[in-house]
Amino acid sequence: xxxxxxxxxxxxxxxxxxxxxxxVSLRVNRGEVHxxxxxxxxxKTTLAYTLMGHPRYEVLSGKIILDGEELTALRPExxxxxxxxxxxxxxxxxPGVSVASFLRASLKSVRGAEVQPxxxxxxxxEELKGLGIPESFMTRSLNEGFSGGEKKRLETLxxxxxxxxxxxxxxxxxxxxxxxxxxxxENLQDYRNxxxxxxxxxxxxxxxxxxxxxVVHVFGSGRILESGGPELAIKLEEQGYEWVQGA
Amino acid sequence: xxxxxxxxxxxxFSGTPKSVHFRALAGESRFHFQEVREAGAVYEIEIHAxxxxxxxxxxxxxxxxxxxVWIRIRVAVEAEAKLNLIxxxxxxxxxxxxxxxxxxxxxxxxxxxxxxxxxxxxxxSIRAEVLHGIPNTSSDLxxxxxxxxxxxxxxxxxxxxxxxxxxxEAFQKNRxxxxxxxxIVDSFPKLFIENDNVKCSHGSSTSTLEPDQLYYLQSxxxxxxxxxxxxxxxxxxxxxSGISDQACREEIQSKLGILDEEWA
Numbered sequence: 001x002x003x004x005x006x007x008x009x010x011x012x013x014x015x016x017x018x019x020x021x022x023x024v025s026l027r028v029n030r031g032e033v034h035x036x037x038x039x040x041x042x043x044k045t046t047l048a049y050t051l052m053g054h055p056r057y058e059v060l061s062g063k064i065i066l067d068g069e070e071l072t073a074l075r076p077e078x079x080x081x082x083x084x085x086x087x088x089x090x091x092x093x094x095p096g097v098s099v100a101s102f103l104r105a106s107l108k109s110v111r112g113a114e115v116q117p118x119x120x121x122x123x124x125x126e127e128l129k130g131l132g133i134p135e136s137f138m139t140r141s142l143n144e145g146f147s148g149g150e151k152k153r154l155e156t157l158x159x160x161x162x163x164x165x166x167x168x169x170x171x172x173x174x175x176x177x178x179x180x181x182x183x184x185x186e187n188l189q190d191y192r193n194x195x196x197x198x199x200x201x202x203x204x205x206x207x208x209x210x211x212x213x214x215v216v217h218v219f220g221s222g223r224i225l226e227s228g229g230p231e232l233a234i235k236l237e238e239q240g241y242e243w244v245q246g247a
Numbered sequence: 248x249x250x251x252x253x254x255x256x257x258x259x260f261s262g263t264p265k266s267v268h269f270r271a272l273a274g275e276s277r278f279h280f281q282e283v284r285e286a287g288a289v290y291e292i293e294i295h296a297x298x299x300x301x302x303x304x305x306x307x308x309x310x311x312x313x314x315x316v317w318i319r320i321r322v323a324v325e326a327e328a329k330l331n332l333i334x335x336x337x338x339x340x341x342x343x344x345x346x347x348x349x350x351x352x353x354x355x356x357x358x359x360x361x362x363x364x365x366x367x368x369x370x371x372s373i374r375a376e377v378l379h380g381i382p383n384t385s386s387d388l389x390x391x392x393x394x395x396x397x398x399x400x401x402x403x404x405x406x407x408x409x410x411x412x413x414x415x416e417a418f419q420k421n422r423x424x425x426x427x428x429x430x431i432v433d434s435f436p437k438l439f440i441e442n443d444n445v446k447c448s449h450g451s452s453t454s455t456l457e458p459d460q461l462y463y464l465q466s467x468x469x470x471x472x473x474x475x476x477x478x479x480x481x482x483x484x485x486x487x488s489g490i491s492d493q494a495c496r497e498e499i500q501s502k503l504g505i506l507d508e509e510w511a
Contacts, residue, residue, distance in 0.1 A: 162467075
């Protein structure tokens with residue numbers, strides 16, 4: 001049996017001494033999109049941060065594996081170089097660091113090679129156009145004064161630029177108006193192919209109308225309580241979480 | 248406070264004294280750049296903004312390593328005039344800056360920005376005083392400090408609002424970025440208010456690099472060292488962003504080691 005593209009094995013995590021994840025296990029095969037849905041405060045963002053190696057989140061036991069390589073002990077930048085990507089729910093602002101400088105440095109790090117200025121600009125311009133982001137954003141400070149929608153568009157641009165094998169999207173649909181949701185979702189859907197995987201954390205079915213998941217998981221009490229097909233997301237939208245045991 | 252006054256006597260300075268005047272005549276708009284390069288010198292800088300003028304002065308201290316400088320700046324701003332003064336303490340070992348500014352007419356405004364880019368064993372002090380003696384004037388005093396290695400920096404700010412100075416607006420902020428456990432920063436933002444009909448604030452913040460910003464950059468493949476470097480550059484870039492003359496701003500950014508990705 002070939003290995004999964006991305007695997008989480010019995011992950012237990014604590015934050016400042018408090019246990020938050022209680023045995024999360026998940027397998028994402030190549031080409032698959034998995035959705036995680038769950039109530040507020042159930043540990044979804046903790047899972048996203050832990051996958052990307054946030055130092056505040058302590059892995060007590062369990063493994064994170066990407067394309068056969070274990071990432072659990074790696075620093076965030078090493079995970080990024082292995083082509084794992086996290087689209088943040090609340091991307092931080094970094095005053096004084098321009099979007100262009102940041103993207104150039106990131107792209108160089110993720111690719112492990114210098115990108116020529118002309119090539120860099122051509123790559124960026126194509127993505128800016130596709131996401132409807134004005135070119136003037138390039139000289140602005142990273143995420144500073146950006147609206148929620150602008151931040152999410154920039155996160156999506158980075159995903160498309162860095163071309164990760166596996167992308168974790170933490171509530172990328174939050175803070176988006178209808179048009180922005182469509183543009184971002186279409187760009188994410190366009191990114192999808194038979195070699196890549198995605199883990200979409202969301203509260204709502206609306207994004208999943210664009211990015212049809214192969215598997216939907218219900219998250220509660222720091223673990224996966226229920227898994228099913230895309231119909232599970234629709235059921236949750238209609239009936240809420242009351243019927244899910246432990247949610 | 249006394250221990251932070253580095254120099255009291257100009258006789259201790261063997262360099263050639265420098266005397267510089269910058270002024271904008273009535274209705275004029277002027278920009279001046281002064282690079283402070285003479286080691287061991289006392290610089291006396293006089294700045295005068297005539298009525299309804301707009302004046303920007305950038306003073307960039309860039310003396311050789313191990314040397315000292317004393318910079319004394321006197322500022323006068325007349326009615327409806329605006330002064331933007333940017334003072335950057337960068338090179339050398341010991342630097343003392345004293346700024347005394349006063350408003351001479353209604354509608355006068357002073358924006359004073361300072362940056363202390365302190366590293367190694369540097370000792371930087373800046374004392375800035377803004378005097379509001381008449382009604383309807385405004386000021387904004389902001390001093391930023393990046394404190395590295397074994398450096399020692401001090402900011403002492405005084406905003407004085409006299410009895411007759413109704414409708415004064417005066418703001419004062421000191422922002423310190425601590426980049427070494429050995430670096431020491433002292434901050435004394437002060438307000439002396441003798442009139443109730445004013446808007447004033449003063450504050451000081453001292454922090455290290457923000458962990459969530461660091462994590463975000465790392466999550467994009469950037470090593471912790473490089474990410475810290477980017478964040479420090481971001482801090483310095485923000486501090487000098489008020490320089491309106493692009494060529495001057497870029498030259499200073501370059502001298503501060505700030506690398507910019509060109510986007511054209």
